[in-house]
Amino acid sequence: MPTVLVTGGAGYIGSHTLRALTRAGYEAVVYDAFLKGHPAAVADYRVVVGELSDRERLERVFAEFPIQAVLHFAAFIEAGESVQDPGKYYRNNVCGTLSLLEAMVRAGVRQCVFSSSAAVYGDPEEVPIPETAPTRPTNPYGRTKLMVGQILDDFHQAYGLRSISLRYFNAAGASPDDDLGEDHHPETHLIPILLEVALGQRDHVDILGNDYPTPDGTCIRDYIHVCDLADAHVLALQALERGAEREVYNLGNGQGFSVLQVVETARAVTGHPVPAQVAPRRPGDPLWLVAAAEKARRELGWTPRFPDLRQIIASAWEWRRRHPRGFPSEPA
Numbered sequence: 001m002p003t004v005l006v007t008g009g010a011g012y013i014g015s016h017t018l019r020a021l022t023r024a025g026y027e028a029v030v031y032d033a034f035l036k037g038h039p040a041a042v043a044d045y046r047v048v049v050g051e052l053s054d055r056e057r058l059e060r061v062f063a064e065f066p067i068q069a070v071l072h073f074a075a076f077i078e079a080g081e082s083v084q085d086p087g088k089y090y091r092n093n094v095c096g097t098l099s100l101l102e103a104m105v106r107a108g109v110r111q112c113v114f115s116s117s118a119a120v121y122g123d124p125e126e127v128p129i130p131e132t133a134p135t136r137p138t139n140p141y142g143r144t145k146l147m148v149g150q151i152l153d154d155f156h157q158a159y160g161l162r163s164i165s166l167r168y169f170n171a172a173g174a175s176p177d178d179d180l181g182e183d184h185h186p187e188t189h190l191i192p193i194l195l196e197v198a199l200g201q202r203d204h205v206d207i208l209g210n211d212y213p214t215p216d217g218t219c220i221r222d223y224i225h226v227c228d229l230a231d232a233h234v235l236a237l238q239a240l241e242r243g244a245e246r247e248v249y250n251l252g253n254g255q256g257f258s259v260l261q262v263v264e265t266a267r268a269v270t271g272h273p274v275p276a277q278v279a280p281r282r283p284g285d286p287l288w289l290v291a292a293a294e295k296a297r298r299e300l301g302w303t304p305r306f307p308d309l310r311q312i313i314a315s316a317w318e319w320r321r322r323h324p325r326g327f328p329s330e331p332a
Contacts, residue, residue, distance in 0.1 A: 003027040004237065005067045005109075007052065007100060008074030009045065010037025012182050013115065013171055013229055017071060018045060019178050020230035026237075029065050031058075032074065038327040041180060052096030055103065062107035069111035069240060070104060071233055072097065075144070078188055079119060082141035083283045093144035098151060105159045111240040112152070112163040113233055118222075118250070118289050120146040120167060127256070128222075128292035131167070131248050139284030149248065156246045164236040164244060169222035169252035169291045171229055173312040174319035181319030182226070183326030190262055191223075191313055195320045198272035205274060207259050209281035214288065218259035222252035222290040225306035225315070235300040249300065252291025253307045262309070269313045 004021060008014045009030035014037070021028050030047045039047075046065075050057040052074055061067070075093045076082070082089040097114075104112065119142030120135045137143045148165075155161040172191045174181035182192050196202045210217040232251050239247070257265075267274045296302045306312055 001025055001027045002068045002241075003029060003066050005029050005031055005061065005065070005070045007031045007070065007072045008037065008115075010034060010039065010042045010047075011073055012184070013168075013226055014071070014073035015041035015180050016175055016178075016226045017073070017230040017233045018042065019175065019180070020227070020234050024234045029061065029067065031061060036184065038183060040327045052092065052099050055099055058100060058103040059106065062103060062109065067107065067109050069113070069237055070100070070109060071113045071237065072100060073115045075115065077141065079139045079141045079284050080188065080282045082139050082144070086140035089140045089144050093141075094147050097148045101151065101155055101161065105155070105161060110159070110161050111237070112161060113236045113240070114148060114152060114163055114165045116149060116165040116167045116248070117142060117145045118167050118169045118252070118291065120149070121286070121289070123286045124288065127288050128254055128290045129250065130292040131250055131295055138286055153246060162240055162245050164240060165248045166229075166232060166236060167248065167250050168229060169224050169250070169289060171226050172223045173225040173227065173306060173315040175227055176315055176318075181323060182316060183323075190259065191266065191316055192320065194263060194266040194274055195270065195317055197274045198266065198270035198317070199320065199324055201324070203275065205263065205276045206279035207263070207276050208279050208285065210278045212287045214258060216258050216260045219285060220256040220258050220288045220290065222254065222256055223262070223309055223312055224252050225304065225312050228304040228306055231305070232296060232300065232302045235302050239300055247299070249296040250291040250293045251296060251302075252293050253304055254291055254293055255307070255309075256288065256290040257309055262313075265309050266313055269310060269317050
């Protein structure tokens with residue numbers, strides 16, 4: 001079986017992708033510093049604890065295991081925090097990735113699937129957003145993802161490192177088959193915050209700005225089920241195995257929902273009133289992000305299995321009801 005190194009595999013999308021890799025017949029080795037990830041999410045996998053900046057540990061991993069490809073999820077992901085502490089994001093997301101890529105080159109590993117983001121587009125000129133749209137990120141988080149994409153271009157030219165960047169839109173939901181869901185501390189993502197309100201763990205949800213030039217004044221986002229993202233990673237890996245060189249794909253459903261629409265859907269799914277109040281805009285938030293994802297469908301054969309917003313929120317709600325405090329804190 002091919003062996004894949006999954007950096008950040010204990011995180012939300014990484015852990016779901018591990019299950020998809022296993023179902024597809026791959027062996028996986030997790031590399032995670034557990035700054036954000038959960039040991040319980042990777043209890044059934046071989047795990048190496050380490051940071052991307054640890055060059056010696058990375059080299060030992062490539063020497064010890066027959067790694068043939070890397071799925072790279074390890075990154076800080078909060079746009080608002082990146083505005084407040086950009087150095088943290090450049091050190092980890094850019095410098096850490098450079099350390100990883102250099103270790104791959106030294107080990108002769110030439111295949112990488114990179115966890116990118118729709119944040120590279122900033123405020124788009126057209127919606128839905130194609131992969132060819134201008135990349136003008138509005139926050140340091142988005143700039144780190146764009147920079148890594150540029151580094152991957154250069155490593156392809158210089159070293160023949162073949163890679164696929166997957167630009168996610170808003171990941172949400174939970175696996176209906178596995179004991180996995182979304183659990184961040186602190187939580188800053190809209191859907192899990194809504195569910196915390198429904199469980200009585202918060203008094204209300206803040207709507208970050210209601211004066212945007214959109215139909216109801218709130219930001220619009222494209223929500224994609226985490227299991228559909230996981231499937232796309234396996235398909236991207238298989239494309240690299242067939243000889244793909246350097247590609248970029250959007251991953252989204254192609255439908256936009258406003259913050260208020262998401263709030264109303266959460267109220268319907270949970271049966272809870274979910275009180276909401278308006279708060280100031282969050283710095284660096286684009287107003288409208290919706291994917292044009294036809295390229296992934298056409299070239300990777302990717303078809304989202306859970307495209308309905310109500311279905312996405314219902315899966316997250318089922319997991320959160322069964323795990324009101326998220327993952328257990330004890331080590332795996």
